[in-house]
Amino acid sequence: MLNLWMRTSALISLIVVVLMLGFLLQQSWPYWQHDGLSPLLSGDWYPYEHLFGLAAAIIGSFWAALIALAIAIPTGLAAAVMSTEILSGPWRSLMRSGMELLAGIPSVVYGLLGLWILLPFLQSNLHLLTGHNLLAAGLLLSIMVLPTIMVMTQDALCEVSIHQRDTAASLGMGWSTRLWRVLLPQAWPGIRSGILLALGRALGETMAVMLVVGSMDRIPDPWYNLLAPAQTLTSRIGREIGESAFGSMHFSALMACGLLLALITITISMLAHIRTDKVKT
Amino acid sequence: MMTERCAKTLITMLALPALLLPAACLLYILFKGIPALDWAMLSGSSQASAFGSITALWPQITGSLLLMLGACLLAAPVALGGTLFYALIANVTQRKALLGIMHLLVGIPPVVYGLCGLIVLVHMLHWGISLLTGMVILAVIILPMLLMNSVNAIERIPGGKTEAARALGLSNGQLIRRVWLPAAWPGLMTGLLLGMARALSETAPILFTATVFSGVAWPDSLFSPVTSLQTHIFYLAQEGANAGAVDIAWASAVILIILVTVLSFGASALRNIRMDG
Numbered sequence: 001m002l003n004l005w006m007r008t009s010a011l012i013s014l015i016v017v018v019l020m021l022g023f024l025l026q027q028s029w030p031y032w033q034h035d036g037l038s039p040l041l042s043g044d045w046y047p048y049e050h051l052f053g054l055a056a057a058i059i060g061s062f063w064a065a066l067i068a069l070a071i072a073i074p075t076g077l078a079a080a081v082m083s084t085e086i087l088s089g090p091w092r093s094l095m096r097s098g099m100e101l102l103a104g105i106p107s108v109v110y111g112l113l114g115l116w117i118l119l120p121f122l123q124s125n126l127h128l129l130t131g132h133n134l135l136a137a138g139l140l141l142s143i144m145v146l147p148t149i150m151v152m153t154q155d156a157l158c159e160v161s162i163h164q165r166d167t168a169a170s171l172g173m174g175w176s177t178r179l180w181r182v183l184l185p186q187a188w189p190g191i192r193s194g195i196l197l198a199l200g201r202a203l204g205e206t207m208a209v210m211l212v213v214g215s216m217d218r219i220p221d222p223w224y225n226l227l228a229p230a231q232t233l234t235s236r237i238g239r240e241i242g243e244s245a246f247g248s249m250h251f252s253a254l255m256a257c258g259l260l261l262a263l264i265t266i267t268i269s270m271l272a273h274i275r276t277d278k279v280k281t
Numbered sequence: 282m283m284t285e286r287c288a289k290t291l292i293t294m295l296a297l298p299a300l301l302l303p304a305a306c307l308l309y310i311l312f313k314g315i316p317a318l319d320w321a322m323l324s325g326s327s328q329a330s331a332f333g334s335i336t337a338l339w340p341q342i343t344g345s346l347l348l349m350l351g352a353c354l355l356a357a358p359v360a361l362g363g364t365l366f367y368a369l370i371a372n373v374t375q376r377k378a379l380l381g382i383m384h385l386l387v388g389i390p391p392v393v394y395g396l397c398g399l400i401v402l403v404h405m406l407h408w409g410i411s412l413l414t415g416m417v418i419l420a421v422i423i424l425p426m427l428l429m430n431s432v433n434a435i436e437r438i439p440g441g442k443t444e445a446a447r448a449l450g451l452s453n454g455q456l457i458r459r460v461w462l463p464a465a466w467p468g469l470m471t472g473l474l475l476g477m478a479r480a481l482s483e484t485a486p487i488l489f490t491a492t493v494f495s496g497v498a499w500p501d502s503l504f505s506p507v508t509s510l511q512t513h514i515f516y517l518a519q520e521g522a523n524a525g526a527v528d529i530a531w532a533s534a535v536i537l538i539i540l541v542t543v544l545s546f547g548a549s550a551l552r553n554i555r556m557d558g
Contacts, residue, residue, distance in 0.1 A: 006365045075295055086293070112518045210485075269387065
């Protein structure tokens with residue numbers, strides 16, 4: 001009885017993974033069959049004309065995630081270094097609590113903050129018609145992934161052994177040399193998985209992005225134009241899933257977005273964990 | 282000495298957003314939300330059904346809590362069973378496989394769980410947009426974190442205790458009931474509370490599978506849709522033309538954050554018990 005329960009529970013998790021990927025593939029199959037892989041390169045998404053190009057959303061997703069990481073990595077690393085190497089006891093735990101607080105705010109609340117603070121701010125300062133754009137999504141995401149990077153880095157820095165710190169100090173290394181030559185390289189595997197996890201989170205975040213990104217299917221033109229309304233994979237799913245009929249090509253195309261998203265994020269999280277596991281053994 | 286000071290200053294400057302943002306975000310949400318909450322409470326008595334008054338937010342609160350409780354009731358037994366499988370039966374390969382699957386599940390974005398729920402539960406099993414669908418989806422989402430948390434909790438029990446129990450001839454069942462549960466319960470509860478907080482804050486997966494905007498005070502059955510705080514915030518946030526609606530979104534955000542914070546405070550309190558014991 002006990003054994004049966006334990007084995008079933010373990011099996012359930014395996015079944016869930018297989019079922020999820022299986023059903024996503026099955027539902028998106030008509031879409032892949034219809035167009036092959038060509039829609040990956042096309043930016044035209046007009047459901048009423050049966051044009052379902054994914055390029056705009058894919059590029060949008062990656063741009064938003066890149067902006068988020070570009071801001072969150074330096075800030076998160078600096079915050080982690082500051083809390084482990086500069087601050088002492090109570091301040092350190094205060095910073096940690098601050099990060100836990102940021103991590104605990106639900107994503108839809110970030111969306112609310114973005115929609116009513118960030119967008120008006122961007123709109124008036126950059127003289128835009130609308131604040132809805134990839135930059136806003138990236139900025140919002142950077143706050144959301146900051147705790148991941150900071151906490152993982154902090155843990156990795158704390159794990160650098162006291163011997164290595166002492167040795168570095170006894171060799172007469174200055175504070176900054178020690179940081180760059182000993183602490184950060186030693187902690188790098190942990191930092192790297194933190195960054196990868198943050199990337200996965202940024203790509204998969206839905207509510208906040210959906211509220212601020214504008215949901216217009218355009219490939220940024222020119223490619224670095226981040227100030228126009230755009231679309232990400234997640235925002236497209238969130239916006240359009242309600243109005244697509246089950247079994248239609250539109251539904252199938254949205255499932256293809258979901259499958260793509262799942263495959264990308266699974267790859268990223270596997271990379272994050274394989275690398276750290278290797279280091280541990 | 283000079284470079285050290287420069288480096289430290291530079292790092293502090295870079296870290297400044299991380300120091301200020303948590304407080305700024307929280308204060309701004311409270312600043313926007315608490316007046317709305319207050320107003321809602323005041324007007325709640327005179328116009329009981331006023332759009333967004335505190336009495337009108339009760340369905341959303343109960344909806345969120347129902348979804349959360351259902352998800353935990355479904356996920357906890359599976360997580361515990363999986364943990365015991367990991368600790369008692371599994372060999373090294375199976376352990377690696379189980380953890381690998383959990384990492385994989387954690388990596389998949391919640392909205393994808395929502396899509397799968399939509400295909401399988403809503404359309405194929407004909408459960409429709411319903412409370413039960415939302416519970417199952419949220420249960421699957423929190424399963425990996427529950428399981429990994431409880432594996433950690435069990436692994437932290439000193440090996441000597443288990444060995445002593447085995448030497449006394451305890452069976453698996455007795456070992457779990459008499460040794461592991463008393464030693465690991467704070468860790469297990471910590472995981473459960475964090476899972477509850479997570480279930481409360483997930484929005485995307487239940488948006489199109491479990492919730493409607495309004496009109497449900499108390500779901501008639503597991504197969505009727507509910508309203509929830511999370512999705513309420515989402516719908517009202519976009520009502521830019523109606524300032525009152527956005528105020529209620531802020532008020533809902535405050536209530537949601539209070540609920541989540543209570544759960545995570547509970548979790549950290551339990552974590553401290555474990556450290557002392």
